[in-house]
Amino acid sequence: MSQRGSILKWVLGLAAFCLLLTFAVSNTGYVAAQDDVCNQPGYFDGPWDEQKQEEYERCQQQGNSGNSSDDCVIPDSGPWPPCATDGNNGGSADDCVIPDSGPWPPCATGGSSGGNTGGSAEECVIPKSGPWPPCATGGDGNAPAPAPQPVPDDSPTPPAFDQAGVEARIDQAVEILQTFWQAELKQRGVNYRPPGIVQTYRGHPDDPPNAFYIPAMDAIFIDLRLLEEVTVDFGVYAAVGVLAHEWGHFIQDQLNLYGQLPGLRQIELQADCMAGSYTTHELNLGLINAQDVQLARDLFFSIGDDQINPDAPYNHPGAHGTGNERLAAFNHGLNTNAQTCIDGFR
Numbered sequence: 088m089s090q091r092g093s094i095l096k097w098v099l100g101l102a103a104f105c106l107l108l109t110f111a112v113s114n115t116g117y118v119a120a121q122d123d124v125c126n127q128p129g130y131f132d133g134p135w136d137e138q139k140q141e142e143y144e145r146c147q148q149q150g151n152s153g154n155s156s157d158d159c160v161i162p163d164s165g166p167w168p169p170c171a172t173d174g175n176n177g178g179s180a181d182d183c184v185i186p187d188s189g190p191w192p193p194c195a196t197g198g199s200s201g202g203n204t205g206g207s208a209e210e211c212v213i214p215k216s217g218p219w220p221p222c223a224t225g226g227d228g229n230a231p232a233p234a235p236q237p238v239p240d241d242s243p244t245p246p247a248f249d250q251a252g253v254e255a256r257i258d259q260a261v262e263i264l265q266t267f268w269q270a271e272l273k274q275r276g277v278n279y280r281p282p283g284i285v286q287t288y289r290g291h292p293d294d295p296p297n298a299f300y301i302p303a304m305d306a307i308f309i310d311l312r313l314l315e316e317v318t319v320d321f322g323v324y325a326a327v328g329v330l331a332h333e334w335g336h337f338i339q340d341q342l343n344l345y346g347q348l349p350g351l352r353q354i355e356l357q358a359d360c361m362a363g364s365y366t367t368h369e370l371n372l373g374l375i376n377a378q379d380v381q382l383a384r385d386l387f388f389s390i391g392d393d394q395i396n397p398d399a400p401y402n403h404p405g406a407h408g409t410g411n412e413r414l415a416a417f418n419h420g421l422n423t424n425a426q427t428c429i430d431g432f433r
Contacts, residue, residue: 248315253326254287257309260327261285264334267368271425272341282337285330287311298329300336307333321386324379327369328362328386335361342429353432355407356416359387360428363420380421388414
């Protein structure tokens, strides 16, 4: 090889070496620069862009796993880095990594800015486990959200059943019914005899509440459960209205009216009419007022067959009358007199 060729080969080799050296130095500086970015305070504070995202992911691979909220730098505004949202852009509280202190990412506060430091808990997205954002705890991020306070029930408390008071009112009405019907039957030349038994009782829970007259015993029985129902819904005089209806059956028996009436429906409607005539007597005595009378009307309408069981046939064997029929019969007695009730319905 000539001396000239050797010199050329040496020059080319030296150039190649320089190029390799330059590349190495440049690349080392680039890596160092990147490493400096990973450790540079405030670099990832934002704004966040695609390049910064790539740098952040590279820095993660060098040691920051992104799973610890303690290591995570939260920018003032989104898009949020993975350690703030676990890869989710703040949409799901279940995926959200909550930092120990704010500003909070959207998935922690239910907003878009991540700057909610304890505003409205109604807008706050609460993660399943802590640390909790201030909006979930009222300012302290180390405790779960407090349990919601129960909403007070402002609905009125239904009146309690005053059994002693209702039974005392029944006893008072018994005395008045005796004198009322004694005078009415005297007008017809009939000697009035009082019933043998007038008694309240508490029925078996499996049986429906009821009131009834037993002719063979001259006895009136009224279930206290029925009295509780009607007095709570229609006032104390409703108990007297039930008694007055059953007393009407007792009067029907004394006057032998059962065989003169065409069927059960007429028997019941006539007793409703008699209860209405007695109600006028109590009104005239000043024992009740117009409101009591209206509640009694409501009571007799409510016990109509169609009100108790809308699907029952009109002429079923136990039919007592529709709501309108029973109300009309009660009003008839209320607006006329007991003699009209006795002579009608045949």
